[in-house]
Amino acid sequence: MSDQEIPAREPSWQSRRLLSDRLDWNLLRTFLVIGEEKSISRAAARLFLTQSAVSQSLKRLEEQLECALILRRGPRFDLSPAGEEVLRLAEEIYGNVSRLAATAKNPQDDVVGKVRILTISQVQSDLYDDFLIQLHRDHPRVELEIEVMRSADIQSSLNQKTATIGLGLCRFPQTKLERRRLxxxxxxxxxxxxxxxxxxxxxxxxxxxxxxxxxxxxxxxxxxxxxxxxxxxxxxxxxxxxxxxxxxxxxxxxxxxxxxxxxxxxxxxxxxxxxxxxxxxxxxxxxxxxDVFLMWNREQRMNHAETVFLDSFRRLLEAAGEE
Structure with a gap:
């Protein structure tokens, strides 16, 4: 049995009670990336860590949860049933944690918070540029975090609720995603x-x-x-x-x-x-x-800044005849 394959056992009630106190959330984030990439080496590259460090983080998380999260198949691996469930929960947890800082309201401004935007490269749109200019004028305390990635990864992140807005290609309608042409x-x-x-x-x-x-x-x-x-x-x-x-x-x-x-x-x-x-x-x-679309998850709970961003953008697209 490899170091990564820890036999699952029923956690004691004491371990369940203390788990929330001792769980290292960084380990959960590392496992989330492992699950998304389906590869230790790719997860290490994405996290700017060594493969050994990622493997050790996985081992520590398995020890804390007292169950095996992956099942090795030679050079490849599959998630165990417990690993699938932990990955699902990690996606929900990280989606909420990533927006915690944006929930605070500054009494000096009516709209305060962070909006995380995922976009494909080279989105050239005067409409979008004008919207960003006006948004900053109207709500200077709204913070934008923008990351460039592939359209497929944008859709995956929106489905996992780890971002607010996506700008990318979306050839077919998605079950949980709303889209409007930009x-x-x-x-x-x-x-x-x-x-x-x-x-x-x-x-x-x-x-x-x-x-x-x-x-x-x-x-x-x-x-x-x-x-x-x-x-x-x-x-x-x-x-x-x-x-x-x-x-x-x-x-x-x-x-x-x-x-x-x-x-x-x-x-x-x-x-x-x-x-x-x-x-x-x-x-x-x-x-x-x-077509390049504005996309968001219809089931995602948004903070005030995210709601203002999305509602303002949608109204602009509607006025421009793109809705």
Missing amino acids: LRQRYAFFCGKRHRLFGQRRLPLEALQGENFVSFTSDQLGGNLSPLTMFRDQQGFTGKIVASSSSFEEIRRLIIAGYGVGCLPEHLVDIDLHNGLIWRLPPAEGVVDV
Whole structure:
């Protein structure tokens, strides 16, 4: 039996009574990340810790709870039934703890608190920028915490109630999440200045059929950008995907470096087009429109600042005709 596999036993009533006093909440947070990443090594990278430190934290939590939380399967592991339940509770606990500091009210201001926002990179919206400007003018004591991540991770965090607001792609409705469209992005094909198609005018769409592609990692069937894959398949493109990333910046870098043809949002590459770094390819009308949504969990209890942020943003979207 490995050090991580502690046999489950029924905790005594004394241990239950003292558990809340002696439980180290940092260990619970570490286990939450382990459960989200399904990997000790990835959890260590995300927490900026060594794998040994994460493993020791897991072992200490199992000792405190007096049960095994993971079941090892060679280099992989599964959560035990107890681990699944602890993970569920940890998500609820952390969602509440992360907002504790935002519940206090300052008598000198009507709206005080923290709003945690998760967003994809490169959200360019004058409407959103104007909203943030006005929010700060009206409620200068509202604190914003903004983190950039993938759309799938944003949805997961909102479902776990560890954030207030999400700005990202959401191709299909989610059971617990509300969404309102913030903006629509038109994706089109581009190549870099080192690519053989660069600078060629009046190209037919068939010219792309054998070209290799640079792809977003969500550009797969079922992903948020899967319409791009469907378009390539419908057109009979036979080229391989030679590089991929979840990051707009890295996809742009790979296209400019000449790795292959790739899809990018038109409004984010105007400067690159002007500077001659990339070249617009057919079809002239673009490939697909992709919506960026404002998202939140309808079951989440919000503090005053979060409620003001969300209600104000929704009213602005409604007035702009995006609701």
